Amino acid sequence: MSKPLDQMTWQEIELGAILRTPGSAREYRTGDWRSQHPVWTKSRCIRCGVCWTVCPEPAIIQEPGGYFDMDPDYCKGCGICARECVTGCIAMVPEEE
Amino acid sequence: MGHREGMEVSIAVSHAVQLARAEAIAAYPITPQTHIVEHLSGMVANGDLEAEFINVESEHSAMSACIGMSATGARTYTATSSQGLALMHEILFIASALRLPIVMTVANRALSGPLSIWNDHSDIMAAKDIGWIQIFVENGQEAFDHTIMAFKIAENSNVLIPTIINMDGFILTHVVEAHNFVDQDMVDAFLPGYHPRHTLDPKYPVTMGAFAMPEIYTEVKMKHQVTLMNSYEHIVKVWQEWGDRTGRRYQPVERYKTEGAKTLLLTMGCLGEVAEIAVDELRAAGEAVGLVKLRLWRPFPFADLRQALAGADLVIVCDRALSPGGAAPPVLAELRSAFYPLSSRPQMLGFIIGLGGRDVSPDNFKDILKRAQEESSHGPTQEFYLYGVRG
Numbered sequence: 428m429s430k431p432l433d434q435m436t437w438q439e440i441e442l443g444a445i446l447r448t449p450g451s452a453r454e455y456r457t458g459d460w461r462s463q464h465p466v467w468t469k470s471r472c473i474r475c476g477v478c479w480t481v482c483p484e485p486a487i488i489q490e491p492g493g494y495f496d497m498d499p500d501y502c503k504g505c506g507i508c509a510r511e512c513v514t515g516c517i518a519m520v521p522e523e524e
Numbered sequence: 525m526g527h528r529e530g531m532e533v534s535i536a537v538s539h540a541v542q543l544a545r546a547e548a549i550a551a552y553p554i555t556p557q558t559h560i561v562e563h564l565s566g567m568v569a570n571g572d573l574e575a576e577f578i579n580v581e582s583e584h585s586a587m588s589a590c591i592g593m594s595a596t597g598a599r600t601y602t603a604t605s606s607q608g609l610a611l612m613h614e615i616l617f618i619a620s621a622l623r624l625p626i627v628m629t630v631a632n633r634a635l636s637g638p639l640s641i642w643n644d645h646s647d648i649m650a651a652k653d654i655g656w657i658q659i660f661v662e663n664g665q666e667a668f669d670h671t672i673m674a675f676k677i678a679e680n681s682n683v684l685i686p687t688i689i690n691m692d693g694f695i696l697t698h699v700v701e702a703h704n705f706v707d708q709d710m711v712d713a714f715l716p717g718y719h720p721r722h723t724l725d726p727k728y729p730v731t732m733g734a735f736a737m738p739e740i741y742t743e744v745k746m747k748h749q750v751t752l753m754n755s756y757e758h759i760v761k762v763w764q765e766w767g768d769r770t771g772r773r774y775q776p777v778e779r780y781k782t783e784g785a786k787t788l789l790l791t792m793g794c795l796g797e798v799a800e801i802a803v804d805e806l807r808a809a810g811e812a813v814g815l816v817k818l819r820l821w822r823p824f825p826f827a828d829l830r831q832a833l834a835g836a837d838l839v840i841v842c843d844r845a846l847s848p849g850g851a852a853p854p855v856l857a858e859l860r861s862a863f864y865p866l867s868s869r870p871q872m873l874g875f876i877i878g879l880g881g882r883d884v885s886p887d888n889f890k891d892i893l894k895r896a897q898e899e900s901s902h903g904p905t906q907e908f909y910l911y912g913v914r915g
Binding site: 432433435436437438439440442443444445446447449451452455 | 621622623624684721722729730731732734736737739740742743744746747750
Protein backbone atom coordinates (compact mmCIF):
# COMPACT_ATOMS: atom_id res chain seq x y z
CA MET A 428 0.00 0.00 0.00
CA SER A 429 1.35 3.38 -1.03
CA LYS A 430 0.45 5.18 2.18
CA PRO A 431 -1.62 4.53 5.29
CA LEU A 432 -5.36 4.35 4.58
CA ASP A 433 -6.22 7.21 6.88
CA GLN A 434 -3.94 9.56 4.91
CA MET A 435 -5.10 8.72 1.39
CA THR A 436 -7.17 11.31 -0.46
CA TRP A 437 -10.06 10.36 -2.73
CA GLN A 438 -7.93 11.24 -5.76
CA GLU A 439 -5.42 8.56 -4.78
CA ILE A 440 -7.93 5.72 -4.70
CA GLU A 441 -7.32 3.11 -7.41
CA LEU A 442 -9.97 2.67 -10.07
CA GLY A 443 -12.70 0.51 -8.58
CA ALA A 444 -10.82 0.52 -5.26
CA ILE A 445 -8.84 -2.50 -6.43
CA LEU A 446 -5.84 -3.71 -4.47
CA ARG A 447 -2.63 -4.45 -6.32
CA THR A 448 -0.73 -5.86 -3.34
CA PRO A 449 -1.65 -9.45 -2.47
CA GLY A 450 -2.15 -10.21 1.21
CA SER A 451 -2.61 -6.59 2.24
CA ALA A 452 -5.30 -7.63 4.74
CA ARG A 453 -2.34 -8.64 6.89
CA GLU A 454 -1.77 -4.96 7.55
CA TYR A 455 -5.09 -4.73 9.29
CA ARG A 456 -4.56 -6.07 12.78
CA THR A 457 -7.81 -7.49 14.05
CA GLY A 458 -6.37 -8.23 17.50
CA ASP A 459 -7.81 -5.00 18.90
CA TRP A 460 -11.35 -6.33 18.42
CA ARG A 461 -10.62 -8.75 21.26
CA SER A 462 -12.38 -8.59 24.61
CA GLN A 463 -10.95 -11.89 25.83
CA HIS A 464 -8.01 -14.08 24.92
CA PRO A 465 -7.08 -17.74 25.20
CA VAL A 466 -4.61 -18.92 27.84
CA TRP A 467 -3.12 -22.43 27.59
CA THR A 468 -2.33 -24.54 30.67
CA LYS A 469 0.72 -26.33 29.35
CA SER A 470 0.61 -29.16 31.93
CA ARG A 471 -2.69 -30.33 30.43
CA CYS A 472 -1.87 -29.64 26.76
CA ILE A 473 -1.17 -32.77 24.68
CA ARG A 474 0.01 -30.68 21.67
CA CYS A 475 -2.63 -32.30 19.43
CA GLY A 476 -3.08 -29.11 17.38
CA VAL A 477 -6.90 -29.07 17.38
CA CYS A 478 -6.85 -25.40 18.48
CA TRP A 479 -4.48 -24.55 15.63
CA THR A 480 -6.72 -26.42 13.17
CA VAL A 481 -10.01 -24.80 14.19
CA CYS A 482 -8.82 -21.22 14.58
CA PRO A 483 -10.65 -19.33 11.78
CA GLU A 484 -8.14 -16.49 11.48
CA PRO A 485 -5.63 -18.36 11.74
CA ALA A 486 -4.14 -16.66 14.79
CA ILE A 487 -2.62 -19.53 16.72
CA ILE A 488 1.11 -20.05 16.56
CA GLN A 489 2.95 -23.27 17.32
CA GLU A 490 6.00 -22.58 19.42
CA PRO A 491 9.35 -24.44 19.17
CA GLY A 492 8.43 -26.90 21.94
CA GLY A 493 5.23 -27.87 20.09
CA TYR A 494 2.92 -25.96 22.44
CA PHE A 495 0.55 -23.32 21.16
CA ASP A 496 -0.14 -19.65 21.85
CA MET A 497 -2.23 -16.93 20.30
CA ASP A 498 -0.93 -14.36 17.81
CA PRO A 499 -1.92 -11.16 19.65
CA ASP A 500 -2.03 -9.12 16.41
CA TYR A 501 -4.84 -11.16 14.90
CA CYS A 502 -6.63 -13.17 17.64
CA LYS A 503 -10.19 -11.76 17.90
CA GLY A 504 -10.92 -13.72 21.06
CA CYS A 505 -13.74 -15.77 19.55
CA GLY A 506 -13.09 -18.71 21.91
CA ILE A 507 -13.50 -21.49 19.35
CA CYS A 508 -10.12 -22.93 20.40
CA ALA A 509 -11.23 -23.12 24.03
CA ARG A 510 -14.55 -24.69 23.08
CA GLU A 511 -12.88 -27.35 20.89
CA CYS A 512 -9.80 -28.13 23.03
CA VAL A 513 -9.73 -31.89 23.65
CA THR A 514 -8.34 -31.71 27.17
CA GLY A 515 -9.97 -28.42 28.19
CA CYS A 516 -6.59 -26.78 28.72
CA ILE A 517 -7.56 -23.41 27.16
CA ALA A 518 -9.28 -20.77 29.27
CA MET A 519 -10.70 -17.53 27.88
CA VAL A 520 -9.54 -14.64 30.05
CA PRO A 521 -11.07 -11.14 29.83
CA GLU A 522 -8.66 -8.56 28.38
CA GLU A 523 -8.88 -6.20 31.35
CA GLU A 524 -7.54 -8.73 33.86
CA MET B 525 -25.31 4.35 -44.04
CA GLY B 526 -27.76 1.75 -42.90
CA HIS B 527 -31.25 0.92 -44.06
CA ARG B 528 -34.68 1.77 -42.68
CA GLU B 529 -36.75 -1.12 -41.42
CA GLY B 530 -39.84 -1.67 -39.34
CA MET B 531 -39.51 -4.13 -36.49
CA GLU B 532 -40.39 -4.63 -32.86
CA VAL B 533 -38.32 -2.25 -30.75
CA SER B 534 -36.98 -5.08 -28.56
CA ILE B 535 -35.62 -6.83 -31.64
CA ALA B 536 -34.06 -3.58 -32.85
CA VAL B 537 -32.33 -3.27 -29.48
CA SER B 538 -30.97 -6.81 -29.79
CA HIS B 539 -29.57 -5.83 -33.20
CA ALA B 540 -27.98 -2.76 -31.63
CA VAL B 541 -26.24 -5.04 -29.11
CA GLN B 542 -25.13 -7.27 -31.98
CA LEU B 543 -23.77 -4.26 -33.91
CA ALA B 544 -21.94 -3.17 -30.76
CA ARG B 545 -20.24 -6.58 -30.77
CA ALA B 546 -21.12 -7.47 -27.21
CA GLU B 547 -18.87 -10.31 -26.09
CA ALA B 548 -20.64 -11.50 -22.97
CA ILE B 549 -24.30 -11.67 -22.02
CA ALA B 550 -25.95 -13.17 -18.96
CA ALA B 551 -29.67 -12.74 -18.60
CA TYR B 552 -32.86 -14.15 -17.21
CA PRO B 553 -36.16 -13.68 -19.02
CA ILE B 554 -38.74 -11.33 -17.54
CA THR B 555 -41.70 -9.62 -19.17
CA PRO B 556 -41.53 -7.17 -20.95
CA GLN B 557 -37.79 -7.42 -21.52
CA THR B 558 -37.66 -11.05 -22.67
CA HIS B 559 -37.66 -10.51 -26.43
CA ILE B 560 -34.35 -8.67 -26.29
CA VAL B 561 -32.32 -11.43 -24.68
CA GLU B 562 -34.32 -14.13 -26.45
CA HIS B 563 -33.16 -12.74 -29.78
CA LEU B 564 -29.60 -12.30 -28.55
CA SER B 565 -29.60 -15.89 -27.38
CA GLY B 566 -30.71 -16.93 -30.88
CA MET B 567 -27.98 -14.83 -32.50
CA VAL B 568 -25.31 -16.45 -30.32
CA ALA B 569 -26.69 -19.95 -30.95
CA ASN B 570 -26.77 -19.33 -34.72
CA GLY B 571 -23.26 -17.92 -34.82
CA ASP B 572 -24.48 -14.43 -35.77
CA LEU B 573 -22.95 -12.91 -32.67
CA GLU B 574 -19.61 -14.07 -31.32
CA ALA B 575 -20.39 -13.89 -27.62
CA GLU B 576 -20.68 -15.95 -24.49
CA PHE B 577 -24.34 -16.24 -23.48
CA ILE B 578 -24.82 -17.52 -19.94
CA ASN B 579 -28.26 -18.73 -18.97
CA VAL B 580 -28.70 -18.14 -15.27
CA GLU B 581 -31.34 -19.05 -12.71
CA SER B 582 -32.15 -15.50 -11.54
CA GLU B 583 -31.39 -11.84 -12.13
CA HIS B 584 -29.20 -11.85 -9.02
CA SER B 585 -27.05 -14.40 -10.82
CA ALA B 586 -27.36 -12.55 -14.13
CA MET B 587 -25.78 -9.41 -12.72
CA SER B 588 -23.23 -11.44 -10.76
CA ALA B 589 -22.20 -13.25 -13.93
CA CYS B 590 -22.05 -9.94 -15.81
CA ILE B 591 -19.69 -8.57 -13.17
CA GLY B 592 -17.44 -11.60 -13.49
CA MET B 593 -17.40 -11.41 -17.28
CA SER B 594 -16.87 -7.67 -17.37
CA ALA B 595 -14.02 -8.07 -14.88
CA THR B 596 -12.24 -10.30 -17.38
CA GLY B 597 -12.38 -7.44 -19.88
CA ALA B 598 -15.34 -8.57 -22.00
CA ARG B 599 -17.89 -6.13 -23.40
CA THR B 600 -20.90 -7.13 -21.32
CA TYR B 601 -24.64 -6.65 -21.79
CA THR B 602 -27.82 -7.66 -20.00
CA ALA B 603 -31.44 -6.59 -19.83
CA THR B 604 -34.09 -6.81 -17.17
CA SER B 605 -37.29 -5.34 -15.82
CA SER B 606 -39.21 -4.68 -12.61
CA GLN B 607 -38.84 -7.62 -10.18
CA GLY B 608 -35.70 -8.63 -12.03
CA LEU B 609 -34.07 -5.27 -11.40
CA ALA B 610 -35.20 -5.49 -7.78
CA LEU B 611 -33.65 -8.95 -7.42
CA MET B 612 -30.37 -7.60 -8.83
CA HIS B 613 -30.40 -4.70 -6.43
CA GLU B 614 -27.47 -5.47 -4.12
CA ILE B 615 -25.28 -6.51 -7.04
CA LEU B 616 -25.94 -3.31 -8.99
CA PHE B 617 -24.00 -1.25 -6.44
CA ILE B 618 -21.06 -3.64 -6.74
CA ALA B 619 -20.95 -3.35 -10.54
CA SER B 620 -20.66 0.42 -10.30
CA ALA B 621 -18.25 0.37 -7.36
CA LEU B 622 -15.94 -1.97 -9.29
CA ARG B 623 -16.26 0.46 -12.24
CA LEU B 624 -17.29 -2.25 -14.69
CA PRO B 625 -18.83 -0.76 -17.85
CA ILE B 626 -21.75 -3.16 -18.18
CA VAL B 627 -24.62 -1.95 -20.36
CA MET B 628 -28.14 -2.90 -19.33
CA THR B 629 -31.53 -2.23 -20.85
CA VAL B 630 -34.30 -1.83 -18.30
CA ALA B 631 -37.76 -2.34 -19.83
CA ASN B 632 -39.52 -0.23 -17.22
CA ARG B 633 -42.37 -1.99 -15.49
CA ALA B 634 -44.32 -1.53 -12.26
CA LEU B 635 -43.15 -3.33 -9.15
CA SER B 636 -45.32 -5.79 -7.23
CA GLY B 637 -47.58 -5.66 -5.38
CA PRO B 638 -50.14 -5.86 -6.54
CA LEU B 639 -48.63 -7.86 -9.35
CA SER B 640 -48.48 -5.80 -12.53
CA ILE B 641 -46.60 -6.53 -15.72
CA TRP B 642 -47.35 -3.09 -17.17
CA ASN B 643 -45.34 0.04 -17.57
CA ASP B 644 -44.33 2.68 -15.09
CA HIS B 645 -41.00 3.83 -13.62
CA SER B 646 -41.21 2.38 -10.12
CA ASP B 647 -38.52 -0.21 -10.89
CA ILE B 648 -35.77 2.22 -11.87
CA MET B 649 -36.77 4.84 -9.30
CA ALA B 650 -36.18 2.26 -6.58
CA ALA B 651 -32.68 1.87 -8.07
CA LYS B 652 -31.81 5.52 -8.67
CA ASP B 653 -28.95 5.46 -6.16
CA ILE B 654 -27.04 2.47 -7.53
CA GLY B 655 -24.26 4.66 -8.95
CA TRP B 656 -24.92 3.85 -12.63
CA ILE B 657 -25.38 6.25 -15.53
CA GLN B 658 -29.12 6.25 -16.26
CA ILE B 659 -30.66 7.38 -19.52
CA PHE B 660 -34.30 7.40 -20.70
CA VAL B 661 -35.42 6.92 -24.30
CA GLU B 662 -38.65 7.94 -25.92
CA ASN B 663 -39.08 5.78 -29.03
CA GLY B 664 -37.61 2.83 -30.90
CA GLN B 665 -35.02 4.86 -32.76
CA GLU B 666 -33.72 6.32 -29.53
CA ALA B 667 -33.66 2.86 -27.92
CA PHE B 668 -31.55 1.58 -30.82
CA ASP B 669 -29.19 4.58 -30.92
CA HIS B 670 -28.68 4.84 -27.19
CA THR B 671 -27.95 1.13 -26.82
CA ILE B 672 -24.91 1.46 -29.07
CA MET B 673 -23.87 4.80 -27.57
CA ALA B 674 -24.13 3.40 -24.03
CA PHE B 675 -21.15 1.11 -24.62
CA LYS B 676 -19.00 3.99 -25.77
CA ILE B 677 -20.02 6.09 -22.78
CA ALA B 678 -19.58 3.34 -20.20
CA GLU B 679 -16.22 2.18 -21.58
CA ASN B 680 -14.63 5.62 -21.86
CA SER B 681 -11.44 5.41 -19.82
CA ASN B 682 -12.45 8.54 -17.89
CA VAL B 683 -15.88 7.11 -17.12
CA LEU B 684 -15.89 3.31 -16.65
CA ILE B 685 -19.31 3.35 -15.08
CA PRO B 686 -22.06 0.88 -15.96
CA THR B 687 -24.96 2.35 -17.87
CA ILE B 688 -28.70 1.71 -17.94
CA ILE B 689 -30.91 2.54 -20.90
CA ASN B 690 -34.49 2.83 -19.69
CA MET B 691 -37.22 2.05 -22.20
CA ASP B 692 -40.87 1.87 -21.27
CA GLY B 693 -42.18 -1.67 -21.09
CA PHE B 694 -44.71 -2.72 -23.76
CA ILE B 695 -45.33 0.85 -24.96
CA LEU B 696 -41.83 0.70 -26.45
CA THR B 697 -40.63 -2.87 -26.10
CA HIS B 698 -43.56 -4.48 -27.89
CA VAL B 699 -44.46 -1.99 -30.61
CA VAL B 700 -43.30 -2.18 -34.20
CA GLU B 701 -41.60 1.00 -35.31
CA ALA B 702 -39.52 2.11 -38.26
CA HIS B 703 -35.84 2.29 -37.30
CA ASN B 704 -32.98 3.86 -39.18
CA PHE B 705 -30.27 1.25 -38.82
CA VAL B 706 -26.57 1.92 -39.04
CA ASP B 707 -24.15 -0.43 -40.74
CA GLN B 708 -21.43 -2.46 -39.07
CA ASP B 709 -18.57 -0.39 -40.49
CA MET B 710 -20.01 2.77 -39.02
CA VAL B 711 -20.46 1.16 -35.59
CA ASP B 712 -16.95 -0.30 -35.70
CA ALA B 713 -15.53 3.13 -36.46
CA PHE B 714 -17.64 4.75 -33.75
CA LEU B 715 -17.14 2.08 -31.10
CA PRO B 716 -13.67 0.53 -30.93
CA GLY B 717 -13.01 -2.53 -28.77
CA TYR B 718 -13.12 -2.24 -24.99
CA HIS B 719 -9.71 -1.77 -23.40
CA PRO B 720 -10.05 -2.35 -19.66
CA ARG B 721 -7.66 -0.62 -17.27
CA HIS B 722 -7.23 -3.86 -15.36
CA THR B 723 -8.74 -7.31 -15.56
CA LEU B 724 -8.83 -10.60 -13.73
CA ASP B 725 -5.54 -11.95 -15.04
CA PRO B 726 -3.49 -14.56 -13.14
CA LYS B 727 -0.29 -12.98 -14.49
CA TYR B 728 -1.08 -9.64 -12.85
CA PRO B 729 -3.21 -10.46 -9.83
CA VAL B 730 -5.39 -7.76 -8.30
CA THR B 731 -8.06 -7.90 -5.63
CA MET B 732 -11.45 -6.62 -6.76
CA GLY B 733 -14.19 -6.02 -4.23
CA ALA B 734 -12.09 -5.95 -1.09
CA PHE B 735 -13.66 -4.48 2.04
CA ALA B 736 -13.05 -0.84 2.89
CA MET B 737 -12.33 0.32 6.41
CA PRO B 738 -14.09 3.38 7.84
CA GLU B 739 -10.84 5.27 7.15
CA ILE B 740 -11.26 4.90 3.39
CA TYR B 741 -14.94 4.19 2.54
CA THR B 742 -15.84 7.89 2.34
CA GLU B 743 -12.97 8.60 -0.06
CA VAL B 744 -14.03 5.71 -2.31
CA LYS B 745 -17.58 7.10 -2.40
CA MET B 746 -16.30 10.60 -3.14
CA LYS B 747 -14.29 9.31 -6.08
CA HIS B 748 -17.38 7.58 -7.46
CA GLN B 749 -19.55 10.67 -7.01
CA VAL B 750 -17.02 12.93 -8.77
CA THR B 751 -16.50 10.46 -11.61
CA LEU B 752 -20.23 10.03 -12.13
CA MET B 753 -20.81 13.79 -12.21
CA ASN B 754 -17.83 14.26 -14.55
CA SER B 755 -19.18 11.57 -16.89
CA TYR B 756 -21.63 14.24 -18.07
CA GLU B 757 -19.12 15.82 -20.46
CA HIS B 758 -18.21 12.46 -21.97
CA ILE B 759 -21.87 11.50 -22.38
CA VAL B 760 -22.54 14.72 -24.25
CA LYS B 761 -19.44 14.20 -26.42
CA VAL B 762 -20.52 10.68 -27.38
CA TRP B 763 -24.01 11.94 -28.27
CA GLN B 764 -22.41 14.74 -30.28
CA GLU B 765 -20.27 12.32 -32.27
CA TRP B 766 -23.28 10.10 -32.94
CA GLY B 767 -25.19 13.16 -34.10
CA ASP B 768 -22.37 14.09 -36.46
CA ARG B 769 -22.35 10.59 -37.94
CA THR B 770 -26.10 9.95 -38.14
CA GLY B 771 -27.79 13.34 -37.97
CA ARG B 772 -29.74 12.22 -34.91
CA ARG B 773 -28.88 14.58 -32.07
CA TYR B 774 -29.59 14.06 -28.39
CA GLN B 775 -29.42 16.38 -25.38
CA PRO B 776 -29.48 15.62 -21.64
CA VAL B 777 -32.63 17.77 -21.48
CA GLU B 778 -34.77 18.02 -24.60
CA ARG B 779 -37.03 21.02 -25.18
CA TYR B 780 -40.21 21.04 -27.21
CA LYS B 781 -41.86 24.38 -28.04
CA THR B 782 -40.52 26.01 -24.90
CA GLU B 783 -39.95 29.42 -26.50
CA GLY B 784 -41.93 31.97 -24.54
CA ALA B 785 -43.73 29.26 -22.57
CA LYS B 786 -44.78 30.33 -19.07
CA THR B 787 -46.06 26.85 -18.23
CA LEU B 788 -43.96 23.77 -18.90
CA LEU B 789 -44.70 20.08 -18.69
CA LEU B 790 -41.77 17.83 -17.74
CA THR B 791 -41.76 14.15 -18.67
CA MET B 792 -39.37 11.22 -18.90
CA GLY B 793 -39.54 8.35 -21.37
CA CYS B 794 -42.14 7.60 -24.01
CA LEU B 795 -44.91 9.84 -22.65
CA GLY B 796 -42.97 12.78 -24.04
CA GLU B 797 -44.41 12.07 -27.48
CA VAL B 798 -47.94 12.00 -26.07
CA ALA B 799 -47.35 15.29 -24.27
CA GLU B 800 -46.07 16.81 -27.54
CA ILE B 801 -49.52 16.29 -29.07
CA ALA B 802 -51.16 18.13 -26.16
CA VAL B 803 -48.64 20.96 -26.46
CA ASP B 804 -49.22 21.21 -30.23
CA GLU B 805 -52.98 21.51 -29.72
CA LEU B 806 -52.69 24.06 -26.92
CA ARG B 807 -50.12 26.11 -28.83
CA ALA B 808 -52.51 26.14 -31.79
CA ALA B 809 -55.14 27.49 -29.43
CA GLY B 810 -52.76 30.27 -28.41
CA GLU B 811 -51.62 29.02 -25.01
CA ALA B 812 -47.98 29.64 -24.03
CA VAL B 813 -47.18 26.07 -22.94
CA GLY B 814 -44.17 23.91 -23.70
CA LEU B 815 -42.57 20.60 -22.85
CA VAL B 816 -39.24 19.64 -21.33
CA LYS B 817 -38.08 16.03 -21.50
CA LEU B 818 -35.49 14.74 -19.11
CA ARG B 819 -33.30 12.21 -20.93
CA LEU B 820 -30.30 12.01 -18.61
CA TRP B 821 -31.38 11.00 -15.11
CA ARG B 822 -27.94 10.12 -13.71
CA PRO B 823 -25.78 12.13 -13.58
CA PHE B 824 -28.51 14.69 -12.93
CA PRO B 825 -28.13 17.53 -15.46
CA PHE B 826 -28.48 20.50 -13.11
CA ALA B 827 -27.25 23.20 -15.49
CA ASP B 828 -29.36 22.06 -18.46
CA LEU B 829 -32.49 21.92 -16.34
CA ARG B 830 -31.90 25.30 -14.77
CA GLN B 831 -31.49 26.72 -18.25
CA ALA B 832 -34.46 24.89 -19.76
CA LEU B 833 -36.85 25.91 -16.99
CA ALA B 834 -35.49 29.42 -16.48
CA GLY B 835 -38.25 31.35 -18.27
CA ALA B 836 -41.20 29.44 -16.81
CA ASP B 837 -43.52 30.48 -13.99
CA LEU B 838 -44.99 27.03 -13.53
CA VAL B 839 -43.45 23.60 -14.14
CA ILE B 840 -45.63 20.51 -14.01
CA VAL B 841 -43.47 17.51 -13.22
CA CYS B 842 -44.99 14.24 -14.38
CA ASP B 843 -43.70 11.34 -12.32
CA ARG B 844 -44.38 7.71 -13.13
CA ALA B 845 -43.62 6.41 -9.66
CA LEU B 846 -44.71 7.10 -6.12
CA SER B 847 -42.38 7.60 -3.19
CA PRO B 848 -44.71 6.26 -0.51
CA GLY B 849 -44.62 8.44 2.57
CA GLY B 850 -42.03 10.71 1.01
CA ALA B 851 -41.93 14.46 0.48
CA ALA B 852 -42.54 14.14 -3.26
CA PRO B 853 -42.38 11.58 -6.05
CA PRO B 854 -38.80 10.97 -7.23
CA VAL B 855 -38.44 13.35 -10.19
CA LEU B 856 -40.31 16.19 -8.49
CA ALA B 857 -38.20 15.72 -5.37
CA GLU B 858 -34.97 16.03 -7.37
CA LEU B 859 -36.17 19.06 -9.28
CA ARG B 860 -37.39 20.92 -6.23
CA SER B 861 -34.09 20.13 -4.54
CA ALA B 862 -32.08 21.31 -7.56
CA PHE B 863 -33.99 24.59 -7.77
CA TYR B 864 -34.33 25.39 -4.08
CA PRO B 865 -30.96 27.21 -3.81
CA LEU B 866 -31.88 29.56 -6.68
CA SER B 867 -33.22 33.00 -5.79
CA SER B 868 -35.66 32.92 -8.67
CA ARG B 869 -37.37 29.66 -9.48
CA PRO B 870 -40.61 28.49 -11.05
CA GLN B 871 -43.40 27.00 -9.01
CA MET B 872 -43.31 23.22 -9.34
CA LEU B 873 -46.35 21.01 -9.12
CA GLY B 874 -46.20 17.24 -9.34
CA PHE B 875 -48.64 14.91 -11.05
CA ILE B 876 -48.16 11.17 -10.81
CA ILE B 877 -49.45 9.55 -13.99
CA GLY B 878 -49.51 6.24 -15.80
CA LEU B 879 -48.96 3.95 -12.83
CA GLY B 880 -49.06 0.20 -13.50
CA GLY B 881 -49.77 0.66 -17.20
CA ARG B 882 -52.68 3.10 -16.97
CA ASP B 883 -53.00 4.89 -20.29
CA VAL B 884 -52.14 8.56 -20.55
CA SER B 885 -53.67 10.46 -23.46
CA PRO B 886 -53.01 13.92 -24.90
CA ASP B 887 -56.33 14.97 -23.34
CA ASN B 888 -55.01 13.86 -19.94
CA PHE B 889 -52.03 16.17 -20.37
CA LYS B 890 -54.33 19.04 -21.33
CA ASP B 891 -56.44 18.30 -18.28
CA ILE B 892 -53.31 18.20 -16.09
CA LEU B 893 -52.19 21.56 -17.47
CA LYS B 894 -55.60 23.09 -16.73
CA ARG B 895 -55.75 21.69 -13.23
CA ALA B 896 -52.18 22.73 -12.47
CA GLN B 897 -52.86 26.30 -13.60
CA GLU B 898 -55.97 26.41 -11.37
CA GLU B 899 -54.06 24.99 -8.41
CA SER B 900 -51.27 27.46 -9.03
CA SER B 901 -53.67 30.44 -9.18
CA HIS B 902 -55.19 29.80 -5.74
CA GLY B 903 -52.21 28.04 -4.15
CA PRO B 904 -51.69 24.27 -4.27
CA THR B 905 -53.94 22.21 -2.03
CA GLN B 906 -51.61 19.20 -2.03
CA GLU B 907 -47.89 18.48 -2.14
CA PHE B 908 -48.49 16.51 -5.36
CA TYR B 909 -51.42 14.91 -7.14
CA LEU B 910 -52.11 11.30 -7.99
CA TYR B 911 -53.77 12.09 -11.30
CA GLY B 912 -56.97 10.29 -12.22
CA VAL B 913 -57.30 8.39 -8.98
CA ARG B 914 -60.95 7.56 -8.22
CA GLY B 915 -62.55 8.45 -4.91
